[in-house]
Amino acid sequence: MSVLKSFKAKLLRALAKRMKARFTYDPAQHPLRSVDEVDIPTAWGPARALFYWPVVTYTSPLPVYLNLHGGGFVAGVPEHDDSYCRRLAHNLGCLVVNLDYVLAPEHPFPAGLRQSFRVLEWLAEQAADLGIDPQRIAVGGHSAGGNLATGVANLARGHQGLRVVHQIIDYPVLDLLQAPSLKHSPLDKPLLGAGLVRFFNSCYLSDPAQAQDPLASPLLATVEALKGMPATTLITAEYDILRAEGDAYAQKLRQAGVSVNAKMFQGCDHMFTHLGPDASAHEAWQSIEDALREAFHGRAVQENESAYA
Template sequence: MNLLQSLKAKLLRALAKRMKGKFVYDAAQFPLRAVAEEFIPTAWGPARALFYWPNTPPAQPLPVYLNLHGGGFVAGVPEHDDSYCRRLAHNLGCLVVNLDYVLAPEHPFPAGLRQSFAVLEWLAEQATALGIDPQRIAVGGHSAGGNLATGVANLARGHQRLKVVHQVIDYAALDVSQDPAFKLSSLDQPLLRPGLMRFFNSCYLSDPTQALDPLVSPLLATVGELRGMPPATLITAEYDVLRAEGEAYAEKLRQAGVPVTERMFAGCDHMFTHLGPDDSAEQAWQLMEDGLRGAFRVEKGEAVAVSSADALV
């Protein structure tokens, strides 16, 4: 990490903290039992997370959704996703954990990914105390957060104490190995530009060859390596320079036998779920909500069936 890189990253973070979404929900629409700030111990220091507790009777363990914000692995804060997390917690009756993972260049790959996964494992370890179901966990994210979500889902496969049942991949960066100059949009000035993407990549990767790692560039994983990944809701935008890699990743998941609900939103650019158009943003959030609801219900049904069968033995 050089001084200029560090200063530019700090400037971007300062700008990001002042940014407000143009499309947000009124918190009063989605009342919750509580929103709490928690600090989760990890090898990369305490991970700050916002916990959104639904106002539902604690009759059964709650499913969990781990949300990972965007910002090019360099900027962004969980508060950017606050109103959306409130909506999901209220409408789905799940605990939403909105994570403030460590950022590059101070913490390059794989720190943010590994810390996010460590938080997932901590949730499973604390499942009884928290009143959550470690077999009904979903992960998702936006832009860079979507990239991290695919990595967390990958690392969780075959885990003994938890199960990721769904992944939300929202206009994610899925091929960091490709020169940003070749990531094209029909807009003259799309939101993401080559210079900014190159800066993000230089901060995130301490060695450029890391871009070839499927945990950095999920699109580079083989079909065989993607088998067993959880079902996905994958969203792209017509004018987003990341659209092509999102569509290619959806196709590769399908080739691996992974169920994918995919939608490209016409007339939209990167970050449209936060910046609008409002109608498209609302439809995208509904699509994410529907995917999560279906996954949580399926796994709950399977868990009940298993318990009933055990009782007959």
Template sequence: MSLWQKLQAKLLRAFAKRMKAKFTYDAALFPLRAVVEQTIPTPWGPALALFYWPHSQLSAQLPVYLNFHGGGFVAGTPEHDDSYCRRLAHNLNCLVVNLDYVLAPEHAFPAAPRQCFSVLEWLASEAGTLGIDPQRFAVGGHSAGGNLAAAVAGLARGHQALKVVHQLIDYAALDLHQDPALKTSTSARPLLNAGLMRFFNSCYLSDPAQALDPLASPLLAPVEALAGMPPATVITAQYDILRAEGEAYAEKLRQAGVPVRQRMFEGCDHMFTHLGPDESAEEAWQLMEDSLREAFQSVDGADAGASAQRGEGSLHTISTIAP
């Protein structure tokens, strides 16, 4: 980690914290029981997360959506996704966990995907206390967060204590090995450019050869290695330089026999779900919500009831930071 990388990363993080999403929801539209802050112990350091609890009247355990924010593995903040996490928790009657994972260059690959997976395992280990169903987990994210979602979904395959039933891949960086100069756009001024992508990659990967690891570049996994991955929703944007790798990953999942729901949003660029156009952003969020609803409801009533009986206990109390 060079001093220049560290200084540039700090500048990007300061900018990210000041940046406000253009497309947001009024919190009053999606009332919740509580939004609480929790520090989760992991082998990769403590992870701070926001827990969005719905007003659930059901006795069965809640499904869980684990969200990973964007920011090139370097910047970004979970607060950028706050509005959407509230919507999903309210509309889907699920617990949403919005994770503030470790960032590069201070924590280079594989710290972020390993910590994200450790949080998933922690949630499963605490299922009885939290009142959640470890057999109905979903993961998802935006940009770098979509990369992490694909990585975590792969790590979770065949796990004995939990099951990921869906992965949301939103305009994700899925091939860190390809030269960013080859990632082109039909827009004269795309939001992401080659220089910024090179900086992100140099911070995230301590050795360029790590880009060949499918944990860093999910698109590079051979087709046979993707068999058994959870169903996916893959969203891309017409002018985004990451569009081609998103579409290629969706096709590779299909070749591996994985059900894929895919949509490319015309007239949109990277981060359109947060920056607009508003109509397209709303359509994308509805697509994500519908995909998660179908995934959570795919567990029949008998299985859900059995899960509820397996996880006895009550919710533990965490300090409330927002209504």
């Protein structure tokens, strides 16, 4: 790891921590029993997680949603997703676990992915004490977090102690092998540019050959290898340079027999769920909430592909 790369990563993190989402929900609209900070033991050190507990009567174990923030595997903090996690916990009556996974370049692939999966296993192991249902877990993430989320869902297939019933993949990066310069947007200056993607990839992959690993580039998985993946909500944005790989992954999941609800939001760019337009952001969060509600109640997600104005 070069000194320059480390310096740039730390600078990006400092900038990211000061960033504020332009579209958020008022916490007062979604009261919770508590929000607790928990350190979960892992081989990569304690994983800090925010636990959002709903105000519900515990007549049965709660379903769980594991949220993985964005930031190119390099930056970002779970607090960026705070108001959305509050909404989901309150409206769905589920425990939301908002994870602060390890970041590159200090912890390159597959550390963040493996740590996130270990947290999922820890939750299942502690299910009785936590009052949660390890057979009703969903995972989701935004941008790089979407990459990690589908990787976690992949690793969880066939697990004896837990079941991932749904995955939320929000404007994800899914192909680290394709040169960022080949990823295009209709905009002259999209929010996520090729240069930044190139830097993120160089931090995350200690060896460029790792880009060929389907756990790093889920789009490269074969159709056969994707069979048995959980039902999926996949969100893309019209102006995002990652749109094409999201669309391609949705199609490949369908070919593998996975139920996919793919939504492309017109007039939107990367991170629109946090930066707006407000109407589109709210519509996306409503879509996520609806998909999780169906998953937690055991109803299959219906095939639906649509575009929002």
